[in-house]
Amino acid sequence: MSAPFGRRSSVLLSRRVVGRYVVLGTADELAVAEPGQFYMLAAAERWGGGEGERPFLGRAVSVMRVGDRGLLEFLLEDVGPGTKRLCELEVGEGLILVGPFGHGFSVPEEPDTLLVGGGIGIAPLVAVQEAWGGRALLGFRDAGHAAGAGLFSEPTVATDDGSIGHHGAVTELLDRELAARPRPVYACGPPAMLAAVNERVRRHGVPSELALEAPMACGFGACYGCVVATVDGYRRVCVDGPVFNGAVLA
Amino acid sequence: MSAPFGRRSSVLLSRRVVGRYVVLGTADELAVAEPGQFYMLAAAERWGGGEGERPFLGRAVSVMRVGDRGLLEFLLEDVGPGTKRLCELEVGEGLILVGPFGHGFSVPEEPDTLLVGGGIGIAPLVAVQEAWGGRALLGFRDAGHAAGAGLFSEPTVATDDGSIGHHGAVTELLDRELAARPRPVYACGPPAMLAAVNERVRRHGVPSELALEAPMACGFGACYGCVVATVDGYRRVCVDGPVFNGAVLA
Amino acid sequence: MIEFCGLTLRHRVINASGCFDALAGARVFGDRLFDEFPFAAYVSKTITLAPRDGNPPPRLWESAAGLINSIGLPNRGLGAYLEDDLPALARLTVPLITNVMGSTPAEVGELVAALEDRPQVRAIELNVSCPNVATGLDIGADPQGLEALLEHVRPLSSKPLIVKLTPNTADVAECAAGAEAGGADAVSLINTLRAVALSPGGAAPWLGGGSGGLSGPAIRAIALAQVSAVARRVAIPIVGMGGVGCGRDARELIDVGATLVAVGTECFRDPAAGVRIERELEAAFAQYAG
Amino acid sequence: MIEFCGLTLRHRVINASGCFDALAGARVFGDRLFDEFPFAAYVSKTITLAPRDGNPPPRLWESAAGLINSIGLPNRGLGAYLEDDLPALARLTVPLITNVMGSTPAEVGELVAALEDRPQVRAIELNVSCPNVATGLDIGADPQGLEALLEHVRPLSSKPLIVKLTPNTADVAECAAGAEAGGADAVSLINTLRAVALSPGGAAPWLGGGSGGLSGPAIRAIALAQVSAVARRVAIPIVGMGGVGCGRDARELIDVGATLVAVGTECFRDPAAGVRIERELEAAFAQYAG
């Protein structure tokens, strides 16, 4: 389904803090987003004037939850001036929506698909699990971030500092699961984690869908700024992804 | 008295709406401002991202009221991205203060000095009247702005649309007063009003002190951007003014 | 209706090359993008003779009220453009302007000649912000070189030739005069200003291409200065661009001498910027008599 | 302690010419400004042979993350500078660098020679962003012209000569090389970029001077590109400036090759910016090894 053309003004309908993350709720009557798709978000007022006189461009944010009547939820982590401004938005303040964009996750062939998420990368997997189920394996830096696991049903958690769940990398949880029963893997997280996941799915020869991140200016294929190296050369993450078959990544 | 060096972080202590104006209250422990002096003000957060990706520089704002323990009040009118951001500040939000700057009004020789204010230009005259008294003649566009007259004791008001007080220019009120009894005039307001006031004080040969405005980048004599033409050539409004003897203005 | 180099355009607002991709747009927004095309003409991304991969990522850096890009002109080359893109672009409801770049007059000539028998291509924009292999400077930064380039290319094309000037020069008006003397039908400016960004973590360059080009509101006042300087110097029409984000910005470029206004970086913030800015421009015209 | 052209400076942060006035500052902030001077050296505003009134107001326009100024180099002329300013500046606790501008080599020579017997003046910055009366271009935009200028001036002074390059050129590194070849001890860059602003109400130029120069964060990425290009080309030390607002910005200019960093527009937002940025720079150095 194609995205509505142009940017739309919306308002923040809800805001709640989940550990180190903020969940923002808004509505988009014009579109129904699929798991793995994203919007380019900006505050309607005072988008700018932060660190380095930024933000200026919209920020790519994954759809975390799609409800009835166009209700949308996003998961944000303050990592810079753009996400800081979005995290500080108050209910009732204006939000600018452009999207939904991107090629999302496909309907899993297998109900028990492994959903491997790292940090803020868990956001699109919440949408996946709510739509199609799946077994969530989640990695976080510490307990403050691990609070994000509460957005999933029956997640298995790993933390770098061992404060909660398995002490170590989420890929160790993945190893166990794949050893027990090889099956498809959907993943989203930091580049290093995705590389480690891709190494494992290749080793086990299981299908995989990896949601990538890249600096983005437009989100709809206009700027060619968001490319990632694939076996067929550079591809735009915003239109050819963000979800890629792990096998095509160079 | 010299100004504290550098900018200081303060917070907005009070905010109230007066017709089309907003009165902002804050505190500056380090300095005591004199009537006619001004500060360069900026919001601590999100100063920027407004119309035209502005504001960027601080905004010159006259001291309207100086209270005990460094309490300060400013009068603002939303005329662009800088004053808009300041007018929208909420109590408790951070404010950046640089100042107080400028050469203010001198202690009047005469208790019944005429204080002629136009629009937002009334702000420094509030400080003058509270410090030394004086008879306030105030001109406004309409009733919404004329609410600012409430900041004075026993003001005489003129409005362009006649909705309140004398229907016409404040200079007509000035003519009556000067005809009745020539005496010193302190004035602040739009350029056209100040020119008309200056023409009258010259005709009546009375002393005058006029507070000028000019686009300012620094406020402390560094940029040479705020000059006004005087009989001795260009002078910097921020350090040689903002208050000038009407006789020296070219 | 606006007359520009023999083309009749619906209004004055077009896209800046490389900032709007009609084919990707149709994939994302649907085919109705062609029916409700946001610009009065469609300017293609720069096409080169041979295919180019473009620069390694990262290719983008957000700067103060601006964007630095180091895309590196990725494109599938002239052949694929003629075979695949032109047919796909047949659905366009506005005139097509093809932007080309070559590193020598011969290369530019080859590109221009190859478009000659394609009536679909209504005008050609020559991107001369190509580093001269010898000096490393943009070939467009040298007025004499520009005049010579145009003298070589002009006879090879019956189509309007728009020279996309580089702002990285001491005297852009002199460059425009060189292009005009060589036979250009119009000039467009400004292209991006040479800029560098460093990685947050350390002293290394952030952009895969090493350096990049600055665009967006940060450069708008520079664009106004360069467009007005060029307008005072040449008689041919000007496509003004650089930091245009609203109708008033567009109006100001027209005030200083532009005939058309191109929108670049703002398209990224608002895909429908062309529609909005054209509407705002009407209002800006109404607001005050220039 | 930093060594720069034979001067020993307390740290790497100085003011940009025309952006901090020590004498006005002392009037406003009191004499203790001299004792706690915010910069490691004080660079004067540009001095010319004859007094200049400067441009008619308005002289300032705020642009996106930047400032456009058209001040017009007001100053009371060389005579008044020698008689009044230098004695008043005797209270300085940091080295004094005097910035001068002339429209011909002869004029520049006269200015430089007049400072020769003033030990108080520790170095001279030559502002070559002066429009050439013939071409209208900045005299500093022409590498050969710069080399010739330096060859004329160099013998007239035993003091370090810092050439303040103009960014309004195709190849700033070539200009720096010209200055170096002519005998410059250092170069400083970037000066402001030519820019225009129009009145909100209509199409007329806003600035009394017609056009102006853009400074501030908007140009920082351009400054990084030009400083790194110059550093790759010349061996003499570089004073980097352009949009520096914090220690990290200063650190980045040093990363690409600057020895000193000058703070301009940010002084207007924070008179004590020099102190803050020097402190932040220490932290930025600590944060990562360049």
Ligand SMILES: Cc1cc2nc3c(=O)[nH]c(=O)nc-3n(C[C@H](O)[C@H](O)[C@H](O)COP(=O)(O)OP(=O)(O)OC[C@H]3O[C@@H](n4cnc5c(N)ncnc54)[C@H](O)[C@@H]3O)c2cc1C
């Ligand atoms: C498809 C997609 C989906 C995403 N989904 C989410 C989500 O659901 N939730 C979420 O919180 N984030 C999400 N992100 C990430 C988010 O869009 C980016 O982190 C964004 O850059 C944050 O902007 P910022 O201003 O807060 O931080 P930035 O200042 O942009 O810093 C973030 C990272 O970008 C780099 N960076 C730093 N400065 C600059 C600069 N000036 N220009 C360019 N890059 C810079 C650095 O590597 C830094 O670590 C997603 C990204 C993509 C591509």
Ligand SMILES: Cc1cc2nc3c(=O)[nH]c(=O)nc-3n(C[C@H](O)[C@H](O)[C@H](O)COP(=O)(O)OP(=O)(O)OC[C@H]3O[C@@H](n4cnc5c(N)ncnc54)[C@H](O)[C@@H]3O)c2cc1C
């Ligand atoms: C000494 C002094 C005291 C002052 N006291 C007060 C006060 O007490 N209360 C108060 O509300 N105001 C006061 N002002 C006026 C205020 O500082 C200016 O109006 C300021 O420019 C407002 O900023 P803004 O962004 O809100 O509006 P701006 O966008 O700056 O617009 C205000 C005016 O500035 C011009 N302008 C428009 N755009 C620009 C631009 N990009 N760059 C430069 N100029 C532009 C236009 O003439 C416009 O009408 C004072 C000014 C001075 C010099």
Ligand SMILES: Cc1cc2nc3c(=O)[nH]c(=O)nc-3n(C[C@H](O)[C@H](O)[C@H](O)COP(=O)(O)O)c2cc1C
């Ligand atoms: C991401 C990006 C890609 C661009 N690609 C091209 C290009 O392929 N060819 C070209 O001539 N100009 C290209 N440009 C320059 C723009 O056409 C335009 O000249 C410049 O961005 C200034 O306009 P703006 O400030 O509105 O973006 C590109 C600009 C950007 C930001």
Ligand SMILES: Cc1cc2nc3c(=O)[nH]c(=O)nc-3n(C[C@H](O)[C@H](O)[C@H](O)COP(=O)(O)O)c2cc1C
């Ligand atoms: C208001 C103003 C006045 C300036 N005056 C001078 C000057 O007299 N001589 C000079 O060489 N440069 C002058 N400059 C240029 C600055 O020294 C500096 O090169 C430029 O502003 C870039 O630095 P910034 O972005 O930190 O301001 C001036 C800049 C501004 C903003």
Ligand code: FES
């Ligand atoms: S973000 Fe612009 S092409 Fe992908």
Ligand code: FES
């Ligand atoms: S505002 Fe800078 S000198 Fe007056």
